[in-house]
Amino acid sequence: MELRQLRYLVAIADEGNLRRAAASLYVTQPSLSYALKSLESELGVRLFDRHAGGVTATAAGRDVVTEARRTLRQAERIRAVAERHRPSGSQVLRVGFEASGAGELTTRARSEFARRRPGVRVEPRRFDWGEEVTALREGRADVAFIWLPADLTDLHTEVIHSEPRVVGLPRGHRLAARDGVTLTDVKDEPLTWTERAPRPWVDWWAVNPRPDGSTPRWGPTNNNVEEMLEQVASGEAICFAPVGMARYYARPDLTWVPLLGVEPMRVAMAWVRGGETDLIQGFADTVRDLVADNGSSL
Structure with missing residues (x-):
């Protein structure tokens, strides 16, 4: 069993349709169908019932998908821990956002931070509705632009942008x-x-x-x-x-x-309280400087 198979499994569960799941994963539908059949064969249980409208998880499928989500989240945490110990020339900062994020400020901040820290790879991580908060807590993003309102418990937040x-x-x-x-x-x-x-x-x-x-x-x-x-x-x-x-x-x-x-909508820059690193602080300073130079985005 591979993490790739678990990602496939979660995508199928989320979409409820093999065609849509394949499109979201950028794989062909036959490849996805084969991967699903192989996993069902390996586990010895049917994970989804097929029907005209798509697929529905079986009782076994629901339990397996729940564990698959946990495993994928844990894999992200392991990757995040490892990345914090990489040499400075191969460090990564994962910046989370949803949809258009903080508008042009999102792209400008990533670009300017990359210019200031040329040895750091900045990875944009796009999430769906409200998921960027969970992604921070689960270690899938280091810093994020959050669309408010949101549950900001245990997060350091600064409102840095607003839009009509x-x-x-x-x-x-x-x-x-x-x-x-x-x-x-x-x-x-x-x-x-x-x-x-x-x-x-x-x-x-x-x-x-x-x-x-x-x-x-x-x-x-x-x-x-x-x-x-x-x-x-x-x-x-x-x-x-x-x-x-x-x-x-x-x-x-x-x-x-x-x-x-x-x-108007307000956007907060956020990270997990107590988990601030040199990279996060550097990115936050970059955002603050851009907002100040623009005469405040608020």
């Missing part, structure tokens, strides 16, 4: 030509959301409850930004997002319109 929010609409939508829209304008529109993030995070993004006490009209759920944008482009739902997403995820079949009357 926008509404994502399919091209040709009745509101697409507006200069701005309010919550009242979109109250009857289905809003895409996710079950993968903490509920307070979901509710903040959805502005739930609304100022008048009403709740959003909940639309389809998604697992990541790509699925969310597909749902919007197809006309299934609208979405709320930071303005940086409009720049980083520009598509001809989407329109982004300012969302008026709501508080």
Whole structure:
């Protein structure tokens, strides 16, 4: 059994579909199917039931996937421990973020830090909704740009960036030509959301409850930004997002319109309290300098 097989297993469980899992792993579907059959043969149990809509984990599959997740997290911790002892010429700093992160500041910080520390490899680690907090605690990232609100227990955090929010609409939508829209304008529109993030995070993004006490009209759920944008482009739902997403995820079949009357998104730079290293401190100083030079991103 290899870590690669466990990653395949978790991806299949997350996607519930071999085709989508193969795409997320950048492997062919036949290769993934073969790997799954080989693992089931090695373990002596069926891990997934196949059906027209995809696959569903069996009782044995659910237990195995749970252990696979734990094993992969532990493997990341082992790698992180080893990297802290590498010679300075081969050190690695893993910078976590989700979607568009802190906008241009994310890319500028990585680039400037790499310039200041040429012997350090900076690895961007993109996570799905709210996962960057868990990634810090599990050792899968050293420092991260966190979209607030979030559970910041045991984390050192500094708010370093903010962005207005926008509404994502399919091209040709009745509101697409507006200069701005309010919550009242979109109250009857289905809003895409996710079950993968903490509920307070979901509710903040959805502005739930609304100022008048009403709740959003909940639309389809998604697992990541790509699925969310597909749902919007197809006309299934609208979405709320930071303005940086409009720049980083520009598509001809989407329109982004300012969302008026709501508080902006705030982004915090964070790492595990007590786990600060020279690399983390150096990166944090780089971010602070860039924010100061820009006259504050807040």
